[in-house]
Amino acid sequence: MPKLQIEYKQGSYESQVYTLTVKAPISIVSKGCRVTTPAINVPMPKGIIASQEVPGSLFGSKSFNIDLADCSADVKVYIALTDASNPSNSSETLSLSPASTAKGVGFRVTHEGKVVSFAPDSSAPGTLNQWLVTNRPAAFFSIPMEVSYIRTNKDIQAGTAIGNITFNMSYQ
Structure with a gap:
């Protein structure tokens, strides 16, 4: 049988030992889901930015899904997306990764038409x-998610635009 033994000693006093014995089987059950798409690559369309002259303009959208399985029926499922290139980013614009050569663009992520703001790396x-x-x-x-390019600056430079997101699931 499982036992837990705790020894308590304070100053010069004699130590006291407490033993907790569990007589019934222990079953530890967690509630949540299994993420079936832990790594998601979203190939973005080539962006043509000449017609998107105003910062804040969106172009080149692509849909993707985060798939979950084996979910507990009585749990609330929360998610937080983190900008992996700038984890302190709490804005609505995903930063370009250091490997990007493009300038003046970023990414906008939405869920069911609502813009997602980025979060600290925490569940x-x-x-x-x-x-x-x-x-x-x-x-x-x-x-269901969607990502688009967003023009972030009046000055722009063509090149590769790479964004990296991590996501944390929280089951409450």
């Missing part, structure tokens, strides 16, 4: 910009 409840995906997940479901 703790109440994390800044963490959002509720569903409070009644199906056993298998997808989180």
Whole structure:
């Protein structure tokens, strides 16, 4: 049988030993989902930016999904997206990675038409910009997402634009 032994000693006093014995089987159960798409590569269309002269203009959208399986029925599913190139970024624009050669663009991510703000790299409840995906997940479901280029500056330079996101799931 599992036992936990704790010894408590304070100053010069004689130590006291406490033993906790568990007589029944222990079952530890977690509630959540299994992420079936832990690495997602989103090939973006080539961006033609000449017609997008104003900073804030969006172009070149691409849809993708974050797929989940084996979800507990009675759990609330939250997610937080983090800008992997700039983890302190809490804006609505994903930074370009250092490997990018393009300048004056970034990425905008949306979920069901709502712009996603980036979050710290944490799954703790109440994390800044963490959002509720569903409070009644199906056993298998997808989180539909979309990413677009966004012009971030009047001055622009053609090249490769690479963005990296990490996501943290939180089951509450």
